[in-house]
Amino acid sequence: MEDYPWQRRVRLVEKRRWLICVPLAFAFMLSYFHRFAMGVVADDLTRDFALTSAAELGLLSSIYFYTYAVLQLPAGICADVWGPRRTIAAALVLTAAGTFVFGWAPDLSWLYFGRLLVSAGVAFIYINIVRFFASWFRGREFGTISGLSSLVGSLGFAFAAVPLAVMVESAGWRASFYIMAIFTLLVTVYSWLVVRDVPGEYGWPSIAEIEAAEGMAQAPEPVVKCGIRESFRTVTTNWCIWPPFIASAACYSVYMAFAGIWGVPYLMQIYGLPRVEAAGYMVVISVGYMAGGPVIGYLSDRLRSRRWPFFCAVSLLLVAWLALTVWNGGKPPLAALYPLCFVMGAGAAALTLSLPCAKEVNPPHMTGIATGLANIGPFLGGALGQPLFGLVLDLRWQGAYEQGVKVYPLAAFQLAFWVCAGLLALAVVAAFLIKETRCVNVAHEVIGRQPGNY
Numbered sequence: 001m002e003d004y005p006w007q008r009r010v011r012l013v014e015k016r017r018w019l020i021c022v023p024l025a026f027a028f029m030l031s032y033f034h035r036f037a038m039g040v041v042a043d044d045l046t047r048d049f050a051l052t053s054a055a056e057l058g059l060l061s062s063i064y065f066y067t068y069a070v071l072q073l074p075a076g077i078c079a080d081v082w083g084p085r086r087t088i089a090a091a092l093v094l095t096a097a098g099t100f101v102f103g104w105a106p107d108l109s110w111l112y113f114g115r116l117l118v119s120a121g122v123a124f125i126y127i128n129i130v131r132f133f134a135s136w137f138r139g140r141e142f143g144t145i146s147g148l149s150s151l152v153g154s155l156g157f158a159f160a161a162v163p164l165a166v167m168v169e170s171a172g173w174r175a176s177f178y179i180m181a182i183f184t185l186l187v188t189v190y191s192w193l194v195v196r197d198v199p200g201e202y203g204w205p206s207i208a209e210i211e212a213a214e215g216m217a218q219a220p221e222p223v224v225k226c227g228i229r230e231s232f233r234t235v236t237t238n239w240c241i242w243p244p245f246i247a248s249a250a251c252y253s254v255y256m257a258f259a260g261i262w263g264v265p266y267l268m269q270i271y272g273l274p275r276v277e278a279a280g281y282m283v284v285i286s287v288g289y290m291a292g293g294p295v296i297g298y299l300s301d302r303l304r305s306r307r308w309p310f311f312c313a314v315s316l317l318l319v320a321w322l323a324l325t326v327w328n329g330g331k332p333p334l335a336a337l338y339p340l341c342f343v344m345g346a347g348a349a350a351l352t353l354s355l356p357c358a359k360e361v362n363p364p365h366m367t368g369i370a371t372g373l374a375n376i377g378p379f380l381g382g383a384l385g386q387p388l389f390g391l392v393l394d395l396r397w398q399g400a401y402e403q404g405v406k407v408y409p410l411a412a413f414q415l416a417f418w419v420c421a422g423l424l425a426l427a428v429v430a431a432f433l434i435k436e437t438r439c440v441n442v443a444h445e446v447i448g449r450q451p452g453n454y
Contacts, residue, residue: 010210013199017136023191024129025152027088030095030184031122032156033164035064035382039261040164040279041173049108058390060115061261065383067119069376075124076372077228079131080365083197087128089188095121096184103177127372130355134367135198138211140301140439142356147297150352151290158286165279208364231366235373240361240435240446244310245377247430248354251314252378253385254321254420255348259285260382262389262416269407270331281341288345293352300353304439306360310353311431317347318424325421330414350431351378360437361446385423392416 038045038061051057078087098117105111129149137145167176199206205213235241258266259282267278292313300309320343324332332340358374359367396412435446 006205006213009204012202013136013204013207013210016196016199016202016204020132020136020195023187023194024084024088024132026187027092027125027191028129028149028153029156029159030092030180030187031125032153033160033180034095034099034118034122035256036156036160036260036282037164038064039259039264039282040160040275041168041176042261042265043275044168044173045111049111056390058261058387060112062383062386063112063115064119064122065256065379065381065386067116068123068379069383071120071123072127072372072376072379073232073369074372075127075375076131076368076370078124079128079368079372080231084128084132085192085195085197087124088195089192091121091124091128092184092188092191093121096181096188097121099177099181099184103174103181127368127375130359130371130375131368132195132197134359134364135207138207139360139441140304142359143297143300143306143353143439144294145297146352146356147293147295147300147349150293150297150349155286155290158283158290162276162279162283165276169276228369231369234447235362235366235370238361238447241358241370241374243430243433243435244354244357245374247310247314247377247427247434248351248374249377249381250423250427250430251317251348251381252351253381253388254317254423255344255351256382257385257389257416257420258344261386262393262413265408266413267337270410270413271334281337284338284341285345285348288342288347289349290345291342292346292349295346296349297352300356301439305436306353306357306439307431307434307436310350310357310434311428313347313350314424314427314431315347317344317350318421318428320344320347321417321421321424325414325417330410330417354378356439357434357437360439360441361435361443363443363447364441381423385420388419389416392419 038057042057042061045051045060046057051060075087095118098114098119098121100114101110101117102114105114126149130146133142133145133149164176167179171179196202263282263285264275264278267273267281268275271278296309296313300306303309320340323336324330324340324344327336354374354377355371358370362370392415393408393412396415397406397408400407400409435442
């Protein structure tokens with residue numbers, strides 16, 4: 001490989017990275033599947049395990065987000081130290097074990113344990129995928145590939161909606177999770193065989209060398225490696241990482257509260273829709289997210305701007321959410337829900353830029369820790385948002401049950417919608433404060449030290 005002409009070696013890097021992306025895409029889809037699956041099986045879990053409140057169901061769902069948030073920094077450390085290949089393979093094995101336990105669970109304690117194992121496994125996947133992106137894609141491609149990753153992840157969301165609902169209706173929710181456990185093990189083997197951490201494992205040039213040769217960056221300088229503690233201090237004291245952290249946390253708390261668990265019950269109870277049809281509206285949200293992610297990422301790279309695409313997309317989400325909240329007292333016409341759901345998904349796709357924002361204001365060799373910290377934001381928001389939504393619903397609950405499931409009035413949902421609108425207003429303000437990087441690494445400007453002296 002060393003004897004190949006330079007341009008041929010560059011082309012080999014550009015081709016192979018897409019082959020490696022295939023098993024990573026399946027892994028990422030699995031993390032999204034588990035993120036949203038609770039909304040589809042919520043009624044079954046409430047009935048089979050005698051859950052007594054919306055907050056209790058919200059807590060079961062939010063275990064995913066608490067665990068995910070806590071493990072993002074360890075995931076970043078593993079990405080920097082062990083590399084994506086080994087970390088993702090181990091994470092998928094743990095995810096498969098948790099999926100099986102969740103489907104088998106004879107009582108509530110085992111159900112919680114299975115959810116915990118799944119959450120711990122998938123928590124290590126995305127940050128390691130981002131670390132792979134940083135090693136195989138140019139900086140000016142990073143927004144686009146991050147947006148494409150949101151599209152792929154949303155396919156997992158889509159599978160956790162109508163297809164899972166159909167599978168649950170035909171085979172039961174337990175058998176459905178057994179099937180997903182087997183599928184996860186197959187993805188594990190596929191990932192181990194295909195994924196490689198850096199182009200150098202093939203004797204090909206690194207992305208830093210390619211960018212330097214193309215005149216897009218300075219030649220890579222020797223990096224003075226520092227310990228995990230010093231890297232953590234450098235990243236956490238960098239104020240530029242916190243606006244995207246806050247914006248993504250507030251935005252994702254709302255997105256996950258609705259799309260992840262309460263959207264389907266809202267449509268079933270307020271509009272009287274059957275489960276599969278209600279889940280179809282959540283698919284529209286995922287389609288919006290799939291469409292919005294690549295578009296926002298591409299525009300960000302094309303315009304060489306991170307702040308304004310982020311700000312505009314979150315503002316669009318706020319407008320759509322206010323329409324849902326105030327139109328007909330929180331019950332817009334069914335015909336209006338499809339476009340509203342699509343816009344919500346497209347606006348929420350602003351989250352795909354939070355990791356590029358974090359990556360470009362921190363030293364390159366701290367990418368794992370920086371993106372791990374930034375990715376805590378959305379999942380901390382998701383962990384808090386789902387039970388918060390449930391608590392607000394319980395405040396306006398009037399004591400009604402139907403087939404063992406609490407039924408909430410429209411006023412309860414509208415109050416929860418107003419709380420969410422307040423969180424989205426916070427997200428808009430934080431997005432406005434994001435540091436503009438022009439799609440290049442500005443760590444030496446932000447931190448005040450030259451590259452190589454971190």
